[in-house]
Amino acid sequence: MYDLLIIGGGPAGYVAAERAGQKGLKVVLFEKNALGGVCLNEGCIPTKTMLYSAKTYENALHGDKYGVFAENVRFEYEKIVSRKNKVVRKLVSGVKSKMRANNVEVVEGEALIVGRGKNGIEVMCAGKNYFGANLLICTGSEASVPPIPGLQEAGDIILTNREILDLKERPETLVVIGGGVIGMEFASFFNSLGTKVTVIEMLPEILGQTDAEISGMSRKIFTKKGIEFHLNAKVVQVEGNKVIFEKEGETHTVEGDKILLSVGRRPVTRGFGLENLNVELDRGGIKVDEKLRTNVPNVFAAGDVTGFSLLAHTASREGEVVVNNLTGQDDRMRYSAVPGVVYINPEIAGVGETEETAKTKGIDYKVVKLPMAYAGRFVAENERGNGICKILIGAKHSEVIGVHMLGNPSSEIIYGACMAIENEMTLDEMKEVIYPHPTVSEIIKEVVFAF
Numbered sequence: 001m002y003d004l005l006i007i008g009g010g011p012a013g014y015v016a017a018e019r020a021g022q023k024g025l026k027v028v029l030f031e032k033n034a035l036g037g038v039c040l041n042e043g044c045i046p047t048k049t050m051l052y053s054a055k056t057y058e059n060a061l062h063g064d065k066y067g068v069f070a071e072n073v074r075f076e077y078e079k080i081v082s083r084k085n086k087v088v089r090k091l092v093s094g095v096k097s098k099m100r101a102n103n104v105e106v107v108e109g110e111a112l113i114v115g116r117g118k119n120g121i122e123v124m125c126a127g128k129n130y131f132g133a134n135l136l137i138c139t140g141s142e143a144s145v146p147p148i149p150g151l152q153e154a155g156d157i158i159l160t161n162r163e164i165l166d167l168k169e170r171p172e173t174l175v176v177i178g179g180g181v182i183g184m185e186f187a188s189f190f191n192s193l194g195t196k197v198t199v200i201e202m203l204p205e206i207l208g209q210t211d212a213e214i215s216g217m218s219r220k221i222f223t224k225k226g227i228e229f230h231l232n233a234k235v236v237q238v239e240g241n242k243v244i245f246e247k248e249g250e251t252h253t254v255e256g257d258k259i260l261l262s263v264g265r266r267p268v269t270r271g272f273g274l275e276n277l278n279v280e281l282d283r284g285g286i287k288v289d290e291k292l293r294t295n296v297p298n299v300f301a302a303g304d305v306t307g308f309s310l311l312a313h314t315a316s317r318e319g320e321v322v323v324n325n326l327t328g329q330d331d332r333m334r335y336s337a338v339p340g341v342v343y344i345n346p347e348i349a350g351v352g353e354t355e356e357t358a359k360t361k362g363i364d365y366k367v368v369k370l371p372m373a374y375a376g377r378f379v380a381e382n383e384r385g386n387g388i389c390k391i392l393i394g395a396k397h398s399e400v401i402g403v404h405m406l407g408n409p410s411s412e413i414i415y416g417a418c419m420a421i422e423n424e425m426t427l428d429e430m431k432e433v434i435y436p437h438p439t440v441s442e443i444i445k446e447v448v449f450a451f
Contacts, residue, residue: 001026001119001120001131001132001133002026002027002028002130002131002132002133003020003025003026003027003132003133003134003326004016004017004020004025004026004027004028004132004133004134004135004136004323004326005027005028005030005121005123005130005132005134005135005136006027006028006029006030006135006136006138007030007111007113007123007135007136007137007138007139007272008030008031008037008137008138008139008140008303008305009029009030009031009034009035009036009037009095009106009138010036010037010038010039010040010138010140010303010304010312010315011036011037011039011040011303011312011313011315011316011319012037012136012138012140012302012303012304012315012316012318012319013029013031013037013136013138013302013303013319014029014035014036014037014095014098014099015315015316015319015320016136016138016302016319016320016322016323017029017099017102017104018098018099018102018104019319019320019323019324020102020104020323020326020327021099021101021102021103021104022102023323023327025323025326025327026103027103027104027105028104028105028106028107028130028132029099029104029105029106029107030107030109030111030123030125031106031107031108032108032109032110032111034092035092035095035096035099035106036088036091036092036095037138037140037303038140038141038304039312039315040088040091040092040095041088041092042161042162042165043161043182043312044312045087045088045091046084046085046087046088046165047161047165047182047185047186047189047343048343049083049084049087049088050080050081050084050165050189051185051188051189051343051344051345053075053080053083053084054080054188054189054192054193054345055192055345057073057075057192057193058192058345060073061073062384065383065384066383075193077167077168077169077170077193078168078169081165081166081167081168084165107125107126107128107130108126109125109126110125110271110272111123111124111125111272112124112125112272112273113135113272113273113274113276113277114129114273114276115273115276115277116277116296117131119131120132120133121133121134121135121277121298121299123135133298134298134299134300134326135277135298135299135300136300136301136302136319136322137274137279137286137294137299137300137301137302137305138301138302138303138305138315138319139267139268139269139272139303139305140267140268140303140304140305141265141266141267141268141304141305141307141310142265142266142268143160143161143162143261143262143264143265144263144264144265144266145160145261146261146263148235148236148237148238149236149237149238150237150238150239150240151238151261153238153240154238154239154240154241154259157240157241157256157257157258157259158238158259158261159258159259159260159261160260160261160262161182161186161260161262164186164258164260167258170190170193170194170195171190171195171256171257171258172195172196172257173195173196173197173198173255173256173257173258174186174187174190174195174196174197174198174256174257174258174259174260175197175198175200175243175254175255175256175258175259175260176197176198176199176200176259176260176262177200177235177243177259177260177261177262177263178199178200178201178202178260178261178262178263178264179199179200179201179203179205179206179207179229179231180206180207180208180262180263180264181207181340181342182262183199183201183206183260183262184199184206184207184218184222184342184344185342185343185344186260186262187199187222187227187344188222188343188344188345191222191225191226191227192345196226196228197226197227197228198227198228198229198230198254198256199227199228199229199230200230200233200235200243200245200254201229201230201231201232201233202232202233202234202235203231203232204231204232205219205231206218206219206229206231207342207348209340209354210340210342210348210350210354210404211350211354211355211356211390211404212354212355212356213355213369213388213390214348214350214388214390214404214405214406215348217388217406218342218344218346218348218406221346221385222344228254230245230247230252230254232247232248233245233246233247233252234246234247236251238259241255241256241257241258241259242254242255243255243256243259265304265310266284266307267284267285267286267304267305267306267307268304268305269281269284269285269286269305274286277296277299278295278296279294279295279296279299279301280294280295282307283307284307285304285305285306285307285308286301286305286306286307287306288300288301288302288306290332290333290334291321291322291325291331291332291333292306292318292321292322292333300322302315302318302319302321302322303315303318303319306318308335309335309338311338311340313338313339314335314338317333318333321333334422336352336421336422337351337352337418337419337421337422338351338418339351339414339415339417339418341410341411341414343411345408346382346385346387346406346407346408346410347405347406347407347408347409347410347411348404348405348406348410349404349405349410349411349413349414350402350403350404350405350414351402351403351404351414351417351418351421352392352400352401352402352403352417352421353365353392353401353402354392354402354404355367355392355402358392358401358402363394363401364394364395364396365392365393365394365395365401365402366392366393366395366451367390367391367392367393368390368391368447368450368451369388369389369390369391369447370388370389370443370446370447370450371386371387371388372386372387372388372389372405372406372407372440372443373386373387374389374443374446374447375438375439375440375441375442375443375446376437376438376442377438377439377440377442378407378440378443380438381408381440382407382408385407386407387405387406387407387408387410388405388406388407389403389404389405389407389443389444389446389447390402390403390404390405390447391403391444391447391448391451393426393427393451397426398426398427398428399424399425399426399427400417400420400421400424400425400426400427400430401421402421403417403420403421403444405443407440408440409440413440413441413443413444416441416444417444427448427451430444430445430448431445431448431449433445
């Protein structure tokens with residue numbers, strides 16, 4: 001009898017397994033593909049590895065801005081992909097080591113929930129039955145494939161985030177259907193390498209959940225870099241390598257050597273016997289409470305399968321919340337300070353309320369924004385661009401409720417804003433924080449003192 005059965009070895013599953021093992025629980029983790037889940041194998045890590053190669057190439061091309069001159073700057077696409085694979089293998093190996101170090105039993109194969117009996121919750125995998133007192137479901141998400149006519153007939157011209165990572169060569173032209181985070185990261189990558197990229201987005205702006213002003217600024221930057229955008233555009237058909245879309249009552253066609261389908265992800269709730277426990281679903285995902293409990297006693301769910309916050313760092317924290325409550329520590333999942341990052345060049349990072357969400361929720365707020373150039377380190381390292389830092393505070397108590405940035409390296413700074421929001425810091429308290437000088441993080445202090 002195990003204390004905890006975990007289905008899915010992504011960020012929610014393997015972090016929960018590691019924490020549970022550290023606390024002395026007897027754990028078995030089932031994974032049908034590779035440890036690390038979509039994030040490590042098909043998402044976060046491989047894309048960021050490739051994006052760094054693209055950024056390095058782009059910096060080399062424009063080194064003259066910094067007094068550095070290079071001739072015959074080039075890239076080898078096969079080596080970029082090869083390095084990506086090497087990084088993924090190394091990190092997957094690291095996850096395996098963590099499981100061994102914390103006495104987590106890992107079973108490779110497709111898990112099937114049999115049901116609940118006198119011996120606890122039963123799961124079958126690799127021809128063996130396992131029984132546990134508790135079950136954590138972390139089956140993740142998969143790429144959504146909309147019913148666009150001609151999509152299936154287009155064959156290998158159509159790519160999702162999985163297939164595009166393993167292309168053998170760079171396409172000369174790429175059409176991206178969907179201007180969300182995944183679509184824009186691949187658009188940024190291929191644009192940096194010289195591919196002609198066209199982005200078709202149904203909404204009025206790219207990066208829909210990002211602060212609208214910052215999304216618009218980012219789009220303008222990429223327009224100057226050569227990416228073509230079609231907003232408020234609905235794809236109605238695919239004919240081979242042609243994407244047909246409607247915009248403002250007119251029909252348009254654009255061609256690409258490859259077509260990336262990037263219209264979102266959906267929770268994986270089928271194929272592993274979930275129905276055998278009568279777990280309640282909500283909007284396509286498993287319904288959970290703030291402790292990640294489902295409607296079935298001793299059955300939990302974490303990560304993308306809940307359909308709530310499809311981010312690896314959210315999943316990891318949710319896994320920790322489950323284990324903490326199983327081991328006597330009262331813990332609850334809070335979503336007010338979950339950061340979001342878009343690893344394009346330049347980066348976007350944000351946490352908390354945007355102006356749009358604050359208005360929708362009826363929150364009375366004040367906002368101040370400054371160019372990133374107010375931070376000396378940013379000026380020293382970003383000759384060819386600028387950015388913005390925007391901070392929102394509650395009008396009544398002056399607490400920080402949102403921080404949003406465009407500019408490198410926003411991804412490495414945003415955690416400080418997360419801590420401020422998590423701890424409900426006020427403007428006056430933020431003013432007392434000492435920032436290292438010179439760093440780009442000082443932009444937060446500059447904005448705070450601009451209120």
